[in-house]
Amino acid sequence: MNMRVIAVFALMGILLAIVGMVQSWNVAFNILNLCVISAIMTLGVNMQWGYAGLVNFGVMGFVAVGGLAAVVIAMPPVEAAWQAGGGRLMLGFGVMAVVIAVATAFWRMTKHRLSRRARYIIMAAILVLGYGLVRYITDAAVVAIEAVEPAKSGYLGGFGLPILLSWAVGAVVAGIVAMLVGRIALGLRSDYLAIATLGISEIMIYILKNEDWLARGVKNVSGLPRPVPYEIDLQQKAWLNQLAETSGQSLANASSIIVKLCYLSLFVAVLVGLFWLAEKALRAPWGRMMRAIRDNEVAAEAMGKDVKGRHLQIFILGSAVLGLAGAMLTTLDGQFTPHSYQPLRFTFLVWVMVIVGGSGNNYGAIIGGFIIWFFWIEAEPIGLWLMDALTAGLDADSPLRVHLLESAAHTRLMTMGVIMLLVLRFSPKGLIPEAKR
Template sequence: MTKRDIGLFVLVAVLLVGTGLLQSWNAALYILNYGLISAVMALGVNMQWGYAGLFNIGVMGFTALGGLAVVLVAMAPVGAAWSAGGSHVLLALAVGLGVILGAIQIWRRVGRGALRGLAMVVWLVAGFFLYRAIFDPAVSAIEAIDPAATGYLGGLGLPVLLAWPVGALFAAGAAWVIGKTALGLRADYLAIATLGIAEIIIAVLKNEDWLSRGVKNVNGIPRPVPYEVDLQASAAFVEKAQALGLDPTTASTIFVKLLYAGLFAVVLIALLWLSEKALKSPWGRMMRAIRDNETAAAAMGKDVTRRHLQVFVLGSAICGLAGAMMITYDSQLTPGSFQ
């Protein structure tokens, strides 16, 4: 770390302390926590841009997938919605996957010519109508269940911290699919492709109410830390706050934000340590060689495409983790905010 880097960190620390002294410590800690989340996200972006030179500007799409994971893992399931159409939605998704896999087999097994084109068209059109025939009624039934409060399937009701690695897996899976098709592009073309795909992901979250309540948002996401009202109801906590000369209400909000800061700092420090180890390893040296001169690296026997896909998936996974952390901190998923 250079003197300039140390100076910048000291400057940020001074600004945060100044915010706490001149405005409020709640505001300072709020900024700190978002700074820690943004630092995690920046690590993911740096793996793609800095390690491999991949110009990805669709970061918000992977972040949104991390946020969706929190909803699907931590929110309680809506039993009435599952009874109304949950099984049919799962059946429709299975049909859609089967149509895609069938199309791949047709493309591989039928020889080139008009027959393959005709078979693909017939298969895809028939599969599309079958999928919609199952999916649309199920979605309508789910979204009609108390739409002001639910109108979606909910999640699994598991501890919210489990959603953080799941968010990383969601983003990594999407990145693998995207990377298989888009990493052949370079520079501006890759940037346009990733931006477009990110907008598609966000559009799905905004419009598929059965999945994420769309623009109606998902509120009340469980926390990994205590609620302020519970702390204020604790005689022991109130006594300690008064002993420090603090109002119990203010002390509870500061305490909760400090707990979040501790969680986020642990994740950030672990990722920094792992990324530095990776950067200084033979893998990191190989990635820098590929970034600087792909042709020379390929001539030395390095699989450039495979390594690009690898680092693209890793960086996206970290962005998904940051998205899960952010939604947990906000306690709500607002698809319209992913800009």
């Protein structure tokens, strides 16, 4: 760790302290919590881009998969829904697996035996018939499941397990999804990979939005169980009452800050653990090989390195980290809202973090996550303050002043763009450049 890293982290601390004093400590800790989650996402993308040069624009999808894991693990099962159509739905999935297996087997076995055209036609027939059959079985099941108390549940529910477990499950599931996506898309080069992963992540979000039996779609799942105490319970505790009194905070405030601190300690533990692992991996022969592949793919391939295999490996690892971050985020929010997954917020913003922080360097990635998240949230109040100051000379109801104050919220997109363009131009290796190893 060098002076620059320490200086930037110290600056970050000061900024948060200012927010704590000027706005409120609640806001400050809220920002900090999301900074940590952002940093974890950034670590994930940094593995793919910084270590291996892979452009994954599907961040949003993997984060959402992690969020789904939180729902499926932690929510209690909806027995009525299982009875209404659970069995039939599972049967449908079974049939789907059989159809895929049959199609794959057919494709492999007939490679040299049938004409190209016949193969395509029969393959299409298998898929269309299979699709029809699966739809025939599942449609009724889905209708039945979604009819079970649609206002409250209308989905299968989860396993009712501790939500912390979902962090691991989210990582694993995101990794599995990444394996499928990677097999399809990793053969493509840079630009295409970016566009393909962006497209795949959109498809994933569409499925989450529309398959109500899974996680209620756009009706959202709220009230996820927490890994930390509830404010209401804390407020009954004598020690908190005392703490609130001595610190001069209201009871509600104090309890909410304590809850945020609990989350924070969990998140920081994960971040530190991941960071340690990532650093260790980067310094290990494995990390050297990754960089060698990134810097000169052709040479690495010529030296007998399994470039494709390594790429798939890092793609899975990075995506698993994204899934973990997604599960953590949903845990913190206490709800799963598919429509909130926007590429701007979950894909492009994370990329700004990686670019600004400095790709290929884990410190940089974390710093990028912190700084960009901070400004993403604080650009609005700062912009408002700035507009207010700039237009102070104008009448309170001057149309220009009104417009500028109303639009201040949108300065944050502009700020992100400007920061990113400036960093790319004048410090293309980011705030904390990749160390020479």
